Amino acid sequence: MSRSAMELDFFGMEKKLSPPPKPSSFERRRSFRDIQGVVSKINPEVLKTVIANGSFGLNKSGSVPCTPKEDTAFPSLPLHDSTVRQNCDPKKGTETAPMTIFYNGMVAVFDVSPDKAQDILLLAEEEVKKPAESSDSKVTSDQKNILGTLNGDFPIARRQSLQRFLEKRKERSNMVEPYGCPNKHFNFGHMIFS
């Protein structure tokens, strides 16, 4: 998998085919130092985000993955561990393709599924957003509830109620009320004591 462009294999992808049983501490230190050198030049926040959202984040919590289930006896370097699992995931079934990222003079290559690639691209486009207020996510789930019920059982009553509500809302916003609430007792008040 050698390419013409300079490529830093700091995730150890070349090694994935034959994982060594237990790298000696010396090797570990060396590869760690290499990685450290590269990583230190990348904005840690970006790196964390990319790792968490890329194919390496196979566990859903988005944290940098911990030890895999199989006993690979790999060192606990998070960057190392992930590579073993990456293409072994039988669940995904989606094709992964290499994604090359040039950042600030550094290059990295990841194997990602199309979905993940899109996520990463979207992430890169927007700035790292402040987390939206939690009510927004609730709003969208509320919206789904409403829309679901409008199409499901009992749609008619709900639709009518909604239409009436929107109509009245419009009336209210158009109304000028110099004397308070003219609606009160308007329709039925005169009926009561007739």
Place this chain on the structure above:
Amino acid sequence: MEDLIVSSSSSSSMLSSSQENPATTLQQKLQYILQTQPQNWTYAIFWQTSKDDNGRIFLVWGDGHFQGITKHKVHKSGSHPQRKKVMRGIQALIGENPDGYGPVDGDVTDMEWYYVMSLAQSFSLGDGVPGKAFSSGSLVWLSGENQLRFYNCERAKEAQTHGMQTMVCIPTTNGVLELGSDDMITENWNLVQQVKLIFDSSGINGSSGQIISFSDIGVVTGFQEEEAKAKK
């Protein structure tokens, strides 16, 4: 209350037409209740009983009326642009004529939002304030923020966080009437009586219950008050 004698006169009744669409009648009942109370109630929702596939009874949206906020209060709902988007989406979905109501203007207040979200709710027996009212057959009257917050029901908590200070559930023959207000309103038996009279189908005529003379309702409850005064 059981001794009430109600004469169903045929005079000046808005609802005496037998061709009246029941859904319209329910709406009129809701509006009547809201508009004839001296206190300011923000909304009324009628939860109707229905049966699920296993034959179990549950409560689902029947109809509602949102009366609105009293003008002298300033409600700090804050700006929620997401809500407007949702409302517009809903508006488009129910196929509204764009020339009809026009776009959703202004911010959607907490209470309006709470009302709209209620459309999607349903309650099994004993579940939530409406479910509890229906299964026990007794009135639930929560007034004040603390009562709403600590009633052990999600809906009551949501009502409180969306501006309500009072929430009432009155069980009737075929459902539960829920009333809510941003004012603090203490228990008012008059209101409960009126609701029972209007919504209980076995009350007035014994037939479909659709035919009610509103003029009679006022007379009847007025009669009650006089009796009470006389006893003092």
